[in-house]
Amino acid sequence: MDNLRKCEANYTALTPLTFLSRASACYANRASVIHEGTTFTWAQTYDRCRRLASSLRALNIARTDVVSVLAPNIPAMYEMHFAVPMAGAVLNTINTRLDAKNIATILRHSEAKVFFVDYEYVSKARDALRMLMDDNNTQQKGNNGANPTNQQHRAFSLPLVIVIDDINSPTGIRLGELEYEQMVRHGNPNYVPEIIQDEWAPIALNYTSGTTSEPKGVVYSHRGAYLSTLSLILGWEMGSEPVYLWTLPMFHCNGWTFTWGVAARGGTNVCLRTTAARDIYRNIVLHNVTHMCCAPIVFNILIEAKASERREIRLKGKPPVEILTGGAPPPASMLEQIESLGFHVTHAYGLTEATGPALVCEWQKKWNMLPQEEQAELKARQGVSVLTMADVDVKNLETMESVAKDGKTMGEIVLKGSGIMMGYYKNDEANSKAFGNGWFRTGDVGVIHPDGYLEIKDRSKDVIISGGENISSVEVESLLYKHPRVLEAAVVAMPHPRWGESPCAFLSLKKNNNSSPKNQVTESEIIAYCRKNLPHFMVPKVVKFMEELPKTSTGKIQKFELRLMAKSFVVSENLQSKKKSSSSQVGQNSIEQQLLAMSRL
């Protein structure tokens, strides 16, 4: 059978672009994208994307050139997920919560040729571009000798800027000459999209929201994006004609692939500029939303919404709105609250490097018989690999052998499959660390339960090693989340003169109008509560209360920041033991300084 050859008819490159051409053929008149007063059909979206792609080509955008975009979840952002690769280019969506400095770093590192900027972000983009110009000027002044090895800071051509004005009520705000709608309007309606010959060609470049170091540029192939999209539709069982609400930023792993997935399913995208409770509830009711993804922080927004912001979404005959969430597992009480509002939650685990979710907690029918509390525990597990992941395992950190499936033995979660990134852009060192022995190392620590479901215990760097014992910070946090007054909890390692490390907890409390003293919670009460429920060595030695825990732009708690603070507590404790002086003042100052530093991010 060796003489049976691949040809155009039986071997076509896997690319999400076929989802759009198919949607245009099969669902031509169905609503594709809705944003307030604007509605497009799939035929229109296909037409607009082809026009935009042709305009990009007219700007001399060539294959594998990077096109960056700084925009919220608006129709233009959606369209670029198809239009940019249709022109053969690579889409780089930038986190809108980054500051100008970080944006400049990404533009420089990605060598972006074009930079689309939503009108709301013009000022931030201008600052970023100015920094790049200043850098270039500095370079040109013969400063090269000062830092000859720093390739990052060599001069580079600034990207061409295209502003995206508001599609519903144009503002006239500009940054340069070009505007998005103009590009679409003047595009060639007969443009034939670039034919993707090689499915191992880059489609997207996403910078991780690294909290510890320079952001890393994760590159996806057409093949990887295509297969991950299929996996997530399958894993979440998203049927045809979904109405998908964009509560998850599209710049986050390309919206966990649902940018492409909604086209694959012939669904409708409902765009949102912000995740204000009022807008979410209003759009759900207005458009009969069936699906949405979000970080757990959006649960708080939904639960804590004022009565005037809420709408009743539990309508008879209508199934609940499906929510796919990732990150920290929502505690049972929160799950119960959110589901009573008319949502149904599925928990997933993923990372930018895996093109979004790599594991989904597939529900098993028999679990419906269990008590609520047990159901919440099962639901909080990260689950089983998505279908196009070839394999998942948990390996001993030292020996790299598979751990026992006992739900107890911890190891590093490793993945393999065509949905894993092509690699980090221009970062060979990170690539060799990430790939090894045929696996992608996630850096997350977990266990496998006897039923094959994985549960994450920690980021490997978040494990606390106290007197030789491994403490899962997630385990301590889970207990803290069960405390009736706790809203957010994070536990990190704090250097300890005797045990090496010991746990330190940071908490924010639920808002409570009743501020009487008996409603306050103290450090010693929390410690006593932990003592009652945890082995002694796992009990936090220090508990600090904050208004809000520091988070990355994607809603993850920044343990890196907390760890820095925890370090200062220990310094103060050490000082205390030596000087018995005003140590708490030192700690307090440090928190203030850190929070100030974060607010600048």
Next chain:
Amino acid sequence: MDNLRKCEANYTALTPLTFLSRASACYANRASVIHEGTTFTWAQTYDRCRRLASSLRALNIARTDVVSVLAPNIPAMYEMHFAVPMAGAVLNTINTRLDAKNIATILRHSEAKVFFVDYEYVSKARDALRMLMDDNNTQQKGNNGANPTNQQHRAFSLPLVIVIDDINSPTGIRLGELEYEQMVRHGNPNYVPEIIQDEWAPIALNYTSGTTSEPKGVVYSHRGAYLSTLSLILGWEMGSEPVYLWTLPMFHCNGWTFTWGVAARGGTNVCLRTTAARDIYRNIVLHNVTHMCCAPIVFNILIEAKASERREIRLKGKPPVEILTGGAPPPASMLEQIESLGFHVTHAYGLTEATGPALVCEWQKKWNMLPQEEQAELKARQGVSVLTMADVDVKNLETMESVAKDGKTMGEIVLKGSGIMMGYYKNDEANSKAFGNGWFRTGDVGVIHPDGYLEIKDRSKDVIISGGENISSVEVESLLYKHPRVLEAAVVAMPHPRWGESPCAFLSLKKNNNSSPKNQVTESEIIAYCRKNLPHFMVPKVVKFMEELPKTSTGKIQKFELRLMAKSFVVSENLQSKKKSSSSQVGQNSIEQQLLAMSRL
């Protein structure tokens, strides 16, 4: 980004084998395969398949060797869909309804190394093997010179035969030494399945049930099988934990990929030796069946079942049993009947060369508002391409240009995508006919409706050309099916001295206990009925009644046979016009002869 390289972690071959290893990891204790008294779990199925694969390797089965199997829908048949490719070999499932001669032809053409035979088919298999031996003997007697160009008939080593005894109550029937369960039992439980390095490697070889010529061997790649499996789960929206009843033969395009698909979904396979109404109803109730595929002929079996054979499957709170069907679109009345019994029908279109269904009639929610009759018409269309099909089109037979999307202009349906076969095995001529201009030519004639849905009008060879007008035989048949007394209808071309061709109808009638003359239907009544509803040139000139229409083993009406008969009618008409003799007797004889010939198939 050119230096980002494929590695084992981020580029794994797409193969359905990963569905089984994943099912074993994620759904270890869930029922995988049930057959009467026997139930396996996914962990057991994985174990059994690995053992069987190791036994095949021990028999010196090497990569790309062909392993044939002649068996009904039993657990062994299911297991071989994984075990054979796990050994690196290619699975060839043989249609059990073929006669010994055809089976011998397939064994010879495929050069099968191993031949698994279910105990029920031992006698047929013995006959086939004897024919092969006789052929070999004839060859050895120096008869080569007689037919030197006929490569098909060169001597070849007979395959090693392994009998599959009944797993529930062993019969002891054997054909040679080896037995299936023995192979499983003695296999190596620690066997590491062959790692598929190249997804463009063959996994299956399926011979088409060609009615006109030698069967053609269609080869599937691992990649094609994998992607088609995902397409069908998605297209049919088969959620997790399906309970799938095997009413479709697994030898038919590997059960339209659901052999692999049920593993992908962690579902349960319910095996069936026959499609007797009693067994179907009993298993549906016993195991809470959720899904089944079948040819439309099974609808008749379900509808015409005696009261004693039926079970009530419309239980409260239970959704209907999903049926995916292909081939001739079921008429509205039949759809209504079958759905009132507790089934829900989805219509698909496919062919062996496309790894089963290539189009699925995706239901649109807005259609629920339409009258029943219109819904049935929409449901009878073949629909839209499955998700992993890269493109579908309908092209003018002469110019090969796309036809207008007007629901009227006919053209040939062409497909492209990685789910299309690798090609026909040892048949370069057929390959060059099938592949051309970047498309696979289906040989089916259809139209595209303005909403993008395709509808098949005919096999290109079934189009009747009468006085220069194209007549879709399917269109005439649809009308005939609407007649209250018609059970089956087939319309074929009959040579006509004046018009070139004219339509000839073959009908079988519904069983009716009331045999009074007024319940009989005559040829002239049918012709009058057609005249009232069709343009004159489309009205059948001759109508013949048969007890049952001749069908292929997969339930397709054999138009080839009917065309032969129709030819004889014309001869008789010609005779009639010349001699005015007993022409109908000639026609009658011809039918009898043909039916006799068919009963021997």
